[in-house]
Amino acid sequence: MRTQDGGHRAAAVTAIADRDYRRAGDEYTRAGWRVLADPRERIDPFGADEKGWVGDGLQYLATSAVCYRVAGQDTRATRRGVEGVAVAKDLTNALEHPVQHACLTEFVGDFRTAAGLDGGEAAYREAETAYEDAASAVDNPQAWGTTPLFEAAATLLQQVARGPANGEIAIPWEDLHGTNPDDPGQFLAQRAVVKRQRFPSLVQQAIADGFLATPRGTTEYDTDHHQCPHCGSTDVNWVAESVVCLRCSRPTEDID
Template sequence: MSRQGGSYYEHAVAALADRNYDAAGDAFARAGWQVLARPRPDQGPFDADEKGWIGEGIQHLVTSAICYRIADRPDRAAHRGTEADAVAADFQTVLTQPVQQACLQEIGADARLAGGLDGTTDAYGDAAESYRGAAESVDDPQYWGTTPLFQAAAAPLQQVARSTANGEIAIAWEDLHGADPAAPGPFLAHRATLKRQRFPTLLKTVIDDGYLAAPRGTTEYNNATYRCPECGSNDVNWVGESVLCMRCSAPLERH
């Protein structure tokens, strides 16, 4: 995915590395607003597009809400979740493919969960039903699953999950989807069903632990140049402009 959001996203990643989740929530919110205002250099916010670049902006708002939950700012988390849910609903009038509208419903459910709002279970159920209803209009569900909109919908769950898994990929693209891409409805509906089953528990864990890993960027195991001053690992995560420990997201030092 082409990362939009500019320096605000870089500030958010750096704040996660410092475990300053209040500041991370602020920076992710600003990154989200920036992407929503101009999702691509040649694209306005209300231009329909098959890729769904606008999803990245909503993703940042959802991540912002998660950060505020960890920072014990339930008020801001609720506001950001409400905002992300409203934006996702609004853009169902812009992204007119039924499968995109179902994905936006899925993101709206994520927003409700991240913000600590009511109605999450029903929202995931509605998204799954919309995916099943969109099946006849989907020729290649695997294509849709790799578009920026769908990647943005997966990213908060994957970030939260790897926070509980020593930095490893805990929920892969294959885990999100059903077993048979020849059946587009169940294949895509599995996304919302899996989230309904697993996301609340994973989110509670990161809130209770007070730790959210940085997003996963380019990684390398056993790097000879860097070492983590916090946990001693030399497994590297290059994300944004930061060089972080893949295990604990602390800034790495050269050695």
């Protein structure tokens, strides 16, 4: 079960496939607000939660900022970024573990970068330090890296990176983390390092190209049942409630 986004995430993915990035920004905004208000049944957004389900709400708001920038709606992107920074900082009063606080600082960097605000690099460096400082409280960094909070914080980077990578996974989970889980601080701090080095240019490329790929869901290559009417690919990506071309993220057609 995902978080309770009221169907707005699916609507946002549909809008991306239609190349309507302003509408996608609106739908991601609504998804973010909905999840932040009521993440899941019996989950209080202002209560301690070791899984960090509110991360989905933050991710949707950050994604909305990128959508607005691709759509040329920079003012709305700025507002979403300012809002997201405030929410991420405020959630340190709810989520209790220091490694979650580090991830929330990572989100601050995401919002500043996605919205084109100043201070993105500084926020990522602050997150690196926070991960190192939290190391003594982390027994299993790999487990933390797969909680909903941390997965949500990785999703937008991976989504934006799909565009120039022909729809493939350009930044896998392994590349986003360090090589030695016995050094949990370095292992998790690598997330902020990778984002600091790659996320700004990926966002700028999406804006320059006027193209943001859909998130990657379940995929199938070289199918005999779907073909993209736009680019001819038979590679398929099932994501949310959409069936889109793995390559160009447009709706694909059933040819059975």
